[in-house]
Each structure stands twice: as structure tokens, then as C-alpha cells.
Amino acid sequence: MAVSGFIIFAVVVDCGGVKSDKRGYIGAHYWHEPGAFNHGFKGFCSVFVNAAFAFGGTELVGLAAAEAANPRKTLPAATKQVFWRITFFYVVSLFLVGLILPSDNQDLLGASSSNTKASPFVLAIKLTGVKGLPSVFNAVITISVLSVANSCTFASTRTMQALAIRRMGPKFLKYVDKKGRPLWCVLIQIAFGFLAFIGEASAGSTVFTWLLSLSGLSYFFIWGSICLSHIRFRAGWKAQGHTLDELPYQAQFGVIGSYIGFFLVSIAIIATFYVSLFPVGGAPPDAQAFFEVYLAAPIVIGLYIFWKIMTKFKGPLFVRAENMDLTTGLRSFDLDELDEAAPRKKSIANLPKRTLRGLF
Known part of the structure; x- marks a missing residue:
């Protein structure tokens, strides 16, 4: 609701409809002066990790x-919601922020990376002179962070427990209580959560930059591995005589979408390496500047090598499609029942209702 309200508010501001904003009609002025793409191609590549x-x-x-x-x-509904929410809430809102907030704003440039008061949304509202609304949006940001923490708790604990089951982590992490909660994993996750207090230290912004580079670049490796896993899975599924009709869910863009995704992720990793080695502004190569952006890459590679050494290089580096294990942990479904429960063909009459459901 807050982001939807901001989108409407930003359109009004850009058209000069806020009386307290002395700038009047803005239009695309900030896209030309000071400009939408600072530092050209390097500047564009430098924000990949943050994105x-x-x-x-x-x-x-x-x-x-x-x-x-x-x-x-549930999967088609969830994936469509993710796509449309990103398009509407992320892309549209950020586009509008770029229209009403100049990229050379001093508060934006001089702010700490972990300071919610320096949110581009909050700064854009402050420039209009509207009282009270910045505080409301800061509250929204805080609530959003709690939501992120909730989903990350689910993801991290499930991942640690799964690694332990596969003998890729400490055995005690396999423990699950009677209510299905991996308690040791939750405690470890909470312990790492206390790193947030580093933000109060004098070097908090530096530590935050390192953590940002570690987690931000890691997503490229995660998404790349997901795309590659899907490509290899489809190859193994076909090689072992299975058909796509046996799958309860199929990716909307199929294997082609994964190929495109893997290519784009690879390009992003290469571009990030380029700006890490040759920073924006023409500065000479610097080890600290490089690892502040590219820290995740050596860690991911190092963890892979560590695991191969721990397992004494057992198993091949590449598993052929016909030899893949596609049955361990496989869930069986009655596809007839799933077809009956699946949503029916959509009609144009309920398009507004489906649109709202997809976004909210």
C-alpha cells in the first residue's frame, strides 16, 4: 500500500502538483541534468551487486x-506474483524516484549505506516539503526489514538442515523437534543476526559494505546455479525416458529461459569483475576496493575446493544425463487430482480481480 501510494505521489510531484514543492514541473529534467547514468558504462556495471x-x-x-x-x-500463481510485483513495485517505483530525485543529491551521496534515513524514497519525499510523510515511509522500511528477516530465517534454516542431511554440514544441524523446527539452525541464524549491531560501531559502514558485497554477489552464483541445474535436470529427465507431462510444474519459459538467465548472470559477474578491478573514476587497481565488491567469488570457489578436499575428490566433476539420480527425494503426485484442482482457463471478465490478486 505504501509503495502504491508513493507511485501516485511521485507522479503528482513530477507533474508539479505539490504546492510545497517549489521546483514545479520536473518531467525528465533530472534524467538530463545531472543525468540518469553517472560514469557511463562503468557506473552502470558498478551497481550490479547492489541491485x-x-x-x-x-x-x-x-x-x-x-x-x-x-x-x-500454487507455483504458477507464486511465480507470476513475484514477476509482477518486481515489475510494478521495484521497477516502476525506482523509475519514478529517478525522475523526482537528482542523482547528485548530497544527502544521498554522503549517507551511510546502512542508514534508513538516507533511503532514496525518503529523500525524494523530503525534497517536496511534505511534513510527516518521511517518518511514515521510514516506518514502512522498518516493517519491510522485519519481513525480510522472516523469510531469510525460513531460507537459511532450511538450507543448513538440508546440508546436514546430505552430510555437507555438522550432524547436529539435522535435529528437528516435534513441531518440525530445526532448532539448532534457528539458533545459529539468530546468532548471525546480532551482526546488525555492528552498524552502531564507528566502522559500521565499512563492515556493512563487506557484508553487502558478500551477499550481493552471492546471488549471481545462486541464480546461475539454479539456471544451470534446471538445464541439466531437463537433460537428465529426457535422457532417462521421462516426458514433460510427468512434471507437476513446468517453468514458463522452459530451458530457453534458463539459458538466457545463465547468460545474463555470467555477463553480470564478468562486468562486476571489470569494475572491481578498474573502479569508477579512473582510480588504479586496489586490492581493498576489489574485494569490497568481489568478495563472494573467492569465497564460493574456496568453499567448493574445500568440499572436494574434504570428500577426497570422490565422485566425478560432471555427471552425465543418463546417470543422474532423479528419484531420491522424489515426491509422487496424482496428476489427475492436480489437474482437477488447477485453476481453470482465465476469462477477460475477471482480469481486474486477477490483477489485484497478482500484485497484493
Whole structure:
């Protein structure tokens, strides 16, 4: 509701409809002066890690799918909601922020990365002179952070417990209580949550930058591995005589979508490496500046090598499609029942209702 309200508010501001805003009609002025793309191509590539950090979490739909009672019904609905919510709430709102907030705003440039008061949304509202609304949006940001923490608790604890089951983590993490909660995983997740208090230290912004680079770039590896896993899974599924009709859910863009996704992620990783080695502004290569952006890459590679050493390089580096294990942990479904429960063909009459449901 807050973001929807901001979109309407930003359109009014851009058209000069707020009396307290002395700038009047803005239009696309800030896209030309000071400009929409600072530092050209390098500037564009330099924000990939921040963008990945902001978009992180969309892959949790797949993680939750493992526990979905009816994946043929719930997965299409969930994935469509994620797509349209990102398009509407992320892309549209950020486009409008770029229209009403200059990129060289001093509060924006000089603010700490972990300071919610420096949110572009809040700064854009402050420039209009509207009283009280910045505080409301700060409250919305705080509530959103709690929501993110909730979903990350689910994701991290499930991942740790799954690693332990596969003997890729400490055995005690396998423990699940009578109510299905991986308690040790939850305690570890909460312990890491206390890192947030580092933000109160004098070097808090520096630590936050390192954590941002670690988590932001990691998403590229996560999304790339998801796309590659889907490509290889489809190859194994076909090689072992299965058909797509046996799958309770099929990706909307199929294998082609995964190929495109893997290509784009690879390009983003290469571009980030380029700006990490040759920073924006023409500064010479610097080790600290490089790892402040590209820290996740050596850690991911190091963890892979560590695991291969721990397992004494058992197993092949590449599993052929016909030799893939596609049955362990496989859930069986009555596809006839799923088809009956699946949503029927959509009509134009209920389009407004479906649109609202998809967004909210």
C-alpha cells in the first residue's frame, strides 16, 4: 500500500502538483541534468551487486515449492506474483524516484549505506516539503526489514538442515523437534543476526559494505546455479525416458529461459569483475576496493575446493544425463487430482480481480 501510494505521489510531484514543492514541473529534467547514468558504462556495471542484493529472495519461491501441497496450482500463481510485483513495485517505483530525485543529491551521496534515513524514497519525499510523510515511509522500511528477516530465517534454516542431511554440514544441524523446527539452525541464524549491531560501531559502514558485497554477489552464483541445474535436470529427465507431462510444474519459459538467465548472470559477474578491478573514476587497481565488491567469488570457489578436499575428490566433476539420480527425494503426485484442482482457463471478465490478486 505504501509503495502504491508513493507511485501516485511521485507522479503528482513530477507533474508539479505539490504546492510545497517549489521546483514545479520536473518531467525528465533530472534524467538530463545531472543525468540518469553517472560514469557511463562503468557506473552502470558498478551497481550490479547492489541491485542483486535488492532483488535477492525471489528464488525462495523454489525453496518453498518443496513443501507445496499442490505445486501445479500454487507455483504458477507464486511465480507470476513475484514477476509482477518486481515489475510494478521495484521497477516502476525506482523509475519514478529517478525522475523526482537528482542523482547528485548530497544527502544521498554522503549517507551511510546502512542508514534508513538516507533511503532514496525518503529523500525524494523530503525534497517536496511534505511534513510527516518521511517518518511514515521510514516506518514502512522498518516493517519491510522485519519481513525480510522472516523469510531469510525460513531460507537459511532450511538450507543448513538440508546440508546436514546430505552430510555437507555438522550432524547436529539435522535435529528437528516435534513441531518440525530445526532448532539448532534457528539458533545459529539468530546468532548471525546480532551482526546488525555492528552498524552502531564507528566502522559500521565499512563492515556493512563487506557484508553487502558478500551477499550481493552471492546471488549471481545462486541464480546461475539454479539456471544451470534446471538445464541439466531437463537433460537428465529426457535422457532417462521421462516426458514433460510427468512434471507437476513446468517453468514458463522452459530451458530457453534458463539459458538466457545463465547468460545474463555470467555477463553480470564478468562486468562486476571489470569494475572491481578498474573502479569508477579512473582510480588504479586496489586490492581493498576489489574485494569490497568481489568478495563472494573467492569465497564460493574456496568453499567448493574445500568440499572436494574434504570428500577426497570422490565422485566425478560432471555427471552425465543418463546417470543422474532423479528419484531420491522424489515426491509422487496424482496428476489427475492436480489437474482437477488447477485453476481453470482465465476469462477477460475477471482480469481486474486477477490483477489485484497478482500484485497484493
